[in-house]
Amino acid sequence: MPVPEQSTGKERAAERLRKVSQNFFLHIHDPRLFPDSLSPLSTMGLGVILASLFIVQLTTGMLLMVHYTPSVDTAYFSVKEIIFYVPGGRVFRNIHRWSAHAMVFVTFLHLFRTFYKGSYYGSRRTNWVIGVVLLLVVMMMSFSGYLLPWDQLAFWAVTIGSNIAASFREFTDLLGITGHINPGGFFRKILIGGQEVSQATLTRFFTLHVMILPVTLLVLIGYHFWRIRKAGGLARPLDGDISSPDQIPAWPTAFWAEVSIFLTVVAMLLVVGMLADAPLKTIANPNFPENPAKSPWYLLGIQEIVSYSAFAGGFVIPLLFITFLIYIPWFDPDGSAHQGVWFGGKNGLKVTWLSALIGAMIPIVLIVLSIFIKSPGTQGSSLNILLTMVLNPGTLSVIGYFIWTGMVRKATSSRRLTVLALFTAFMMGWTIFMIIGIWFRGENWQLGI
Amino acid sequence: MEPEEAEPKSYSRRQFFRHLSWSVLGFAGLAAVPFVVSSLIPRKVIENKRIRIGKPGDFPINRMTYLPDSHLYILRDPSGIAAMSAICTHLGCVVEQDVSGFLCPCHGSSFSLNGVVEKGPAPRNLPWYRVSTLPDQSLVVNMNQQVSPETRLQT
Numbered sequence: 001m002p003v004p005e006q007s008t009g010k011e012r013a014a015e016r017l018r019k020v021s022q023n024f025f026l027h028i029h030d031p032r033l034f035p036d037s038l039s040p041l042s043t044m045g046l047g048v049i050l051a052s053l054f055i056v057q058l059t060t061g062m063l064l065m066v067h068y069t070p071s072v073d074t075a076y077f078s079v080k081e082i083i084f085y086v087p088g089g090r091v092f093r094n095i096h097r098w099s100a101h102a103m104v105f106v107t108f109l110h111l112f113r114t115f116y117k118g119s120y121y122g123s124r125r126t127n128w129v130i131g132v133v134l135l136l137v138v139m140m141m142s143f144s145g146y147l148l149p150w151d152q153l154a155f156w157a158v159t160i161g162s163n164i165a166a167s168f169r170e171f172t173d174l175l176g177i178t179g180h181i182n183p184g185g186f187f188r189k190i191l192i193g194g195q196e197v198s199q200a201t202l203t204r205f206f207t208l209h210v211m212i213l214p215v216t217l218l219v220l221i222g223y224h225f226w227r228i229r230k231a232g233g234l235a236r237p238l239d240g241d242i243s244s245p246d247q248i249p250a251w252p253t254a255f256w257a258e259v260s261i262f263l264t265v266v267a268m269l270l271v272v273g274m275l276a277d278a279p280l281k282t283i284a285n286p287n288f289p290e291n292p293a294k295s296p297w298y299l300l301g302i303q304e305i306v307s308y309s310a311f312a313g314g315f316v317i318p319l320l321f322i323t324f325l326i327y328i329p330w331f332d333p334d335g336s337a338h339q340g341v342w343f344g345g346k347n348g349l350k351v352t353w354l355s356a357l358i359g360a361m362i363p364i365v366l367i368v369l370s371i372f373i374k375s376p377g378t379q380g381s382s383l384n385i386l387l388t389m390v391l392n393p394g395t396l397s398v399i400g401y402f403i404w405t406g407m408v409r410k411a412t413s414s415r416r417l418t419v420l421a422l423f424t425a426f427m428m429g430w431t432i433f434m435i436i437g438i439w440f441r442g443e444n445w446q447l448g449i
Numbered sequence: 450m451e452p453e454e455a456e457p458k459s460y461s462r463r464q465f466f467r468h469l470s471w472s473v474l475g476f477a478g479l480a481a482v483p484f485v486v487s488s489l490i491p492r493k494v495i496e497n498k499r500i501r502i503g504k505p506g507d508f509p510i511n512r513m514t515y516l517p518d519s520h521l522y523i524l525r526d527p528s529g530i531a532a533m534s535a536i537c538t539h540l541g542c543v544v545e546q547d548v549s550g551f552l553c554p555c556h557g558s559s560f561s562l563n564g565v566v567e568k569g570p571a572p573r574n575l576p577w578y579r580v581s582t583l584p585d586q587s588l589v590v591n592m593n594q595q596v597s598p599e600t601r602l603q604t
Contacts, residue, residue: 156542160555163540170572193491196520196541200491287517289542291554307556307570310539385572445557 016249028225029254030233032247037234038257045261046110052265053103054221060096061210064089068148070206072199075150076283083280090277095269097278100142102269104298107138115423116343116352118416120328121335123231130224132325137217139298144209146296147202155197155284156293158205160303162192163310170311170389174382196286235340291443300437301430305394307445312389317398321426328423332415344416351408355421359428362400366393367436371447394433401425498592505530505588505604513546513562521578521590522546529601532580532590533564538573551575563598574598 020031036042067086069078082089111131114120120128147158168184178185193200228234281290295303305313338344343352370393389395401422408421442448500519508514508525513533515522520535520543535551537544542555550567551560559568564575579594580602588602 156555159542160540167540173572189491190486190489196536287515287520287543289554293542293555306540309570310572388570388572444552444554 013249016251019251020249026251026255028229029250030229031250033234033250033254034236034244034247035253036237038254042235044109044113045257046106046113048258048261049106049265050103050110051221052262053099053106054217055262056095056099056266056269057103058214060092060099061214063092064096065210070148070202072150072202072284075148075202079149079151079280091270091273094276094278095273096145098272098276099269100145101297103138104142107135111135112427115328116420117235118335118338118341118344119235121333121339124227125329125333127224127227127231128329129326130220130227132322134217134220134224136322137213137220141209141213141217142296143299144205144213147197147205148209149280150202150284152281152284152288152290153279155286156290157295157299158192158201159197159289160293161295161299162188162197162201164302164306164314165191167306167310167314170309170385171315174385176382292441292445294437294441297434297438301434304433304437304441305392308392308394309389312392312395317394320398324422324426328419332419334415338416344420347412347414348417348420351412351417351420352424355404355408355424356428358404359401359425360432362425363393363397363429363432363436366396367447369393397429398426401429500590500592501583502532502588502590504586515546519590525604526601529603530580530588531596531598531601532578533598534576534578534592536575537571538566538575539571544575565598 017031020026020029064082067078067082067089069075079093082093084090086092114128114131143158143161147154166184166188168187169178169182170184172178172182172184189195191201191204192198193204294300302313302318305317307313338348341348343349404425405418405422409415409418412418436447440447500521502516502519502521502523505525508523508530510525510527513522513524515535522533522535524531524533535543537553537555537558539553539556539558542553544551544553544558544560546552550562551564553559553571556570557568558566558571560571560575561567564577566572566574576595577598577600579591579596579600581589581591582602583589
């Protein structure tokens with residue numbers, strides 16, 4: 001229905017509402033929204049940035065897929081061909097790589113924003129859980145893509161990553177039942193298709209990267225969007241009622257905001273993609289590990305604690321943290337005072353600062369101590385293995401975080417402050433271990449600058 | 450006349466069929482799980498567990514020779530031949546030999562010349578495998594069978 005030339009304001013508004021409600025793609029929005037929801041400080045547009053990055057990933061990924069061959073003999077050379085022969089291939093590959101890193105990074109920012117602004121209460125609980133799952137899928141997506149160029153970086157990062165997946169074995173070893181039942185080894189075998197990283201691994205990771213994970217991601221993102229509407233729409237003023245007259249039609253205001261975020265993301269990626277080349281080392285050599293062999297930055301925090309104990313760092317602590325993330329909205333279900341308030345107010349801000357400080361200090365002190373105190377070593381008895389699992393900077397930090405959280409809970413008896421303390425401390429610890437892994441680990445994983 | 454309304458049953462026919470349909474669907478899904486999982490298990494692995502490594506004369510005496518394809522160190526000394534894994538028991542990197550033993554470049558575990566852990570994070574010693582001889586004198590390493598580091602195959 002075309003708009004009459006001399007339309008009144010009312011008719012124009014009705015037409016705008018109709019545009020949204022009758023269009024499938026625009027249907028992710030409520031037809032009307034609060035101007036506050038569009039303010040940059042409200043959600044910082046992080047979700048839209050992520051969606052934009054995902055669109056960029058799909059597009060560049062398909063272009064790369066046309067030229068890439070998932071075979072150990074030719075994969076490396078097909079990537080070289082993309083860089084040096086395919087017109088624009090270098091830039092597409094660069095964008096795909098940097099955008100993947102950005103996606104992991106922004107997903108964490110999105111998690112922080114949602115957590116610190118208290119956006120996981122009530123009917124938003126489901127979306128919080130979907131978000132945690134999405135975080136894991138995004139990381140798996142990035143990690144599975146890491147192997148595809150089949151260079152030294154890829155090969156050894158995935159060798160280490162897949163062995164972290166098998167680190168449950170340390171536990172079954174401790175019980176002395178690995179010979180009979182070995183879930184860690186079984187999972188690793190299914191993941192990489194054999195005993196070591198090989199053609200089977202490349203085929204499996206390729207399938208994961210271009211088929212299984214993207215489809216999972218698409219479905220989950222669709223659900224994530226739909227749940228926003230189901231839970232009452234975008235972040236809005238605390239006193240904002242759904243029938244409030246202060247709202248404006250989503251079309252076209254919200255869409256201009258989204259399109260401009262998308263265009264900014266693409267523009268930035270174009271600049272970065274033209275200026276900075278994605279790394280490609282020499283072709284994978286299964287007999288000669290990179291020294292030091294490091295996984296991608298977002299896994300280096302885990303790799304650092306894995307270098308103390310594979311079972312504690314690669315299995316127990318990550319599992320504990322993911323469980324905690326998912327459990328947050330159930331532990332702290334009453335959002336009447338905190339929903340939509342940054343850090344849940346003044347006290348929350350104080351607890352957050354303190355927790356960040358403690359979250360950083362504990363691992364730093366422990367790592368410095370570990371230079372002077374010799375570890376009991378892992379040789380010989382089961383007791384030594386058990387001691388190494390517990391008495392290392394990673395496990396001790398986590399224990400310290402739980403003690404700190406317990407103190408906060410006792411002192412304040414506020415559930416919101418309790419989760420703020422644990423989340424902040426955990427995230428700070430993760431960051432510290434990541435920084436150590438990135439900048440302070442040299443040859444033979446020696447600590448140094 | 451609607452019989453269901455006239456005579457409310459505790460468990461209606463409709464409910465029964467609904468439950469039946471869901472159960473059938475559930476069982477069908479469950480029945481598929483073992484097939485899907487077993488199709489994902491790699492089959493070629495078993496063959497690689499026994500590896501032919503050549504004849505005793507191929508290995509110089511009193512040295513550890515590295516075999517790239519199988520990630521094994523083969524030791525030949527006056528008393529015989531033995532085979533040790535070159536894969537670090539921590540996270541699977543290939544260990545490098547230096548004068549005093551073996552060193553893992555990934556997370557700094559070190560092992561003695563016998564493969565015994567000297568410094569973590571590796572949780573286990575490097576395994577030694579049984580070596581045997583085929584009728585044509587060529588050597589076979591059986592990775593399914595671990596032996597003590599002192600075991601030698603007499604040559």
